[in-house]
Amino acid sequence: MANLQDPRLTDTSGFPDPVYKETVLRPLFDGAKTHHVAAFGAIDRAHLVMLAETGILTPEQAGKIAVARAALDDEIDPAxxxxxxxxxxxxxxxxxxxxxxxGAELGGRLHTARSRNDIDHTLFKLGLRARLNVLIGQAIALHGAIxxxxxxxxxxxxxxxxxxxxxQPSTLGHYLSAMAEVLARDIQRLFEAYRIVNLSPMGAAAITTSxxxxxxxxxxxxxxxxxPLQNSYSCIAGVDYITSTYSAIELLFLHLGRPIQDLQFWTSFEVGQIYVPNALVQISSIMPQKRNPVPIEHLRHLASQTVGRAHTMLTIMHNTPFTDMNDSEGETQETGYQAFATAARVLELLTALIAQISVDPARVANNIRRSCITITELADSVVRREGLSxxxxxEIAAAVAKAVVAAQGDLGxxxxxxxxxxxxxxxxxxPEIDAAAFAEITSPEYFVAVRDRTxxxxxxxxxxxIAGYKTQNAAFAADLETFIATQAAADAQLATAFNLLKEAA
Structure with a gap:
């Protein structure tokens, strides 16, 4: 006969199972002590101050807990x-x-009216907020350099x-301006993600507040x-603060990867219109003639790594239940931090590279000559000056280009x-256009000069x-400075309120 006895009555195993300890609990503990100690301490302090101010704890109780909580930070090195x-x-x-x-009775009172659910999402938000501050600052610096x-x-x-x-002919300034416009929109997405992150889950407790x-x-x-976040269920179930952050990061580095790829192409021997200085060039171990602008390759693969790591965060969130769950917590957050790490390297290196590259005018002039790329303006000028459709x-310009290319000549x-x-x-x-006018019309300088529309x-x-981009960059910097100043003021306010508790003990 089958054993029908309730296993809950006969289970003699002790927690934790050794395998569970090593595969789950130890990695989570090590991650917490590495990444989340400071945020957890701030949450404890803020919650304790609130418990005292609302009368949930007496001043004496709160004071004793405050002294002991401060002692933990002084006496225990998480590392x-x-x-x-x-x-x-x-x-x-x-x-x-x-x-x-x-004592057990008083020590357990700090956890009144809260849960690991709201604590976890709050400390994850504090971790993301601090990293976003740095990332946004680096993106603003890159925007300014561009x-x-x-x-x-x-x-x-x-x-x-x-x-x-x-x-067509253009200018490096015009190309970089396009890059700056896209980057500005990416910075705006980072700011929007920051605003989503910057709402507090604390007080939701497990699900429904207290x-x-x-x-x-x-x-x-x-x-x-x-x-505070308005809805308490959203505090512990919503992961859009994660997805908005990593979506913004993924798009930022997807977009940066495209001009990085252009730089790789433009520095090739065959094109050669961009020169990278020796300080950013490595040599071959065997071929003495080689100048390898490998920082661009590192930018490309690090940008791709950042895209991949950010997208991993979105994939982890996919098809998870709308509730508090481990999928969005500890180890997942640490996975996301790797995206911030590679992102920082890309932004810093690209900022340095952009400042130091230069254009090889002889190569540009030769490539313009060989490619007949001013021919569009000849077609336009024929329309404007000769009254043709x-x-x-x-069709006239196409015939000219075909003949010049066949002769390997110079259009002008x-x-x-x-x-x-x-x-x-x-x-x-x-035609009314004489040889002198033709030479002017087909020059790259004229091509650029007549394109004076917005x-x-x-x-x-x-x-x-450029004046608009400068104004935008200054506004970005001011917004970030406001965020950072607000946090610094809150840190000071929390320290003062917490110290008052200690003094009252």
């Missing part, structure tokens, strides 16, 4: 802690040590490519959050005779755009 299995996790270790100092370089290179001609082929008269707004204030002008000096033939063939008359590479349009 030296070794997980033994005596307690489940770092939270219970702190509570155990607190009880040793003030804008500065764009202004300095506003008149520096380059070949602009489409579909991997020479397309019957104690807690003050969630006060805890949010002491921890530097903008406000765009299609007629385009060798293209006028083919132009006369093509124009006469198309219209039955001679967003174009001409000097006036570029000057207006």
């Amino acid at each position: 030296t802690l070794v997980y033994t299995g005596e307690v489940e996790d770092y939270f219970f270790l702190v509570e155990k040590e607190l009880k040793v100092r003030v 804008v500065k370089k764009a202004e300095a290179e506003a008149d520096t001609l380059i070949v602009a490519y489409t579909h991997g082929q020479p397309a 019957g104690f008269p807690i003050n969630r707004e006060r805890v949010a204030e002491l921890l530097g959050f903008a406000a 765009f299609r007629e002008g385009h 000096t060798d293209g006028y005779a083919p132009f006369l033939d093509a124009f006469r063939h198309a219209t039955g008359r001679d 967003g174009g590479p001409a000097p006036a349009a570029m000057a207006k755009a």
Whole structure:
């Protein structure tokens, strides 16, 4: 006959199982002691101050706990802690040590009206917020460096490519300005993620808040959050603060990877329009002629690593239940921190590289000559000066380009005779455009100068755009400074309130 006895009545196993201890509990403990000690301490302090201010704890009780909690930080070096299995996790270790100092009854009162659920999401948010502060600052610095370089290179001609082929003349400043615009939108996404992160879950407790008269707004204030999250279920179930953060990071580095790839192409021997200085070039171990701009390769793979790590966070969140769950906690958060680590390296290195690259004007001039990329302006000028339709002008210009390329000539000096033939063939008359005008029209300088519409590479349009980018960069920096100052003020307020508790003990 089958044994129908309830296993709960016969289970003699002791927690933790050795395998569970080594595969789950120890890694979680080590991660907490490495990444979350400071945030957990701040949460304890803010919660204790609130318990005292609301009368849930007496001043004497709160004071004794405050003295003991401060002593823990002074007496225990988290780096030296070794997980033994005596307690489940770092939270219970702190509570155990607190009880040793003030007694089990009083030591257990700090946890009144809270849960590891709201504690965990709060300390994860504090960890993300601190990292976002640094990341946003680095992104703003890169944006500033790009804008500065764009202004300095506003008149520096380059070949602009489409579909991997020479397309039109532009300037390095115009190209970098496009890069700055995309980066600015990515910075705005980071700020929006920051605002989502910057709402406090504390006070949700396990799910539904508490019957104690807690003050969630006060805890949010002491921890530097903008406000408490409104719905308590959302506090412990919502992971959009994670997905918004890593979505913004993924997009930022996906977008940066594209101009990084251009830099790799533009520094190749065959193109060679961008020069990387010796300080950022490595040599071959066997081929003495080699100049390898490998920082660009490192930028490319580190940007890709960042994209991959950020996307991993989104994948982990996919199809998880809408509740508090381990999928979004400890080890997952540490996985995300790796994205911040590689992100920082990319932003710092790319900022340095952008400041130091230069254009090889001889290579640019030769590539422009070989590719006939000013021919678009010839078609446009024929329309404007000769009164033809765009299609007629385009066909004339195409015939000229074909003839010049076949002869391996220079459009400005060798293209006028083919132009006369093509124009006469198309219209039955001679053009008003003479050889001197033709040479001017087909020069890259003229090509850029006449494109003075909003967003174009001409000097006036570029000057207006760069002024706007500078203003935007200053606004970004001011917003970040406000966030950081708010947190610093909250830290000071929390320290003062906590010290008052200790003094009253």
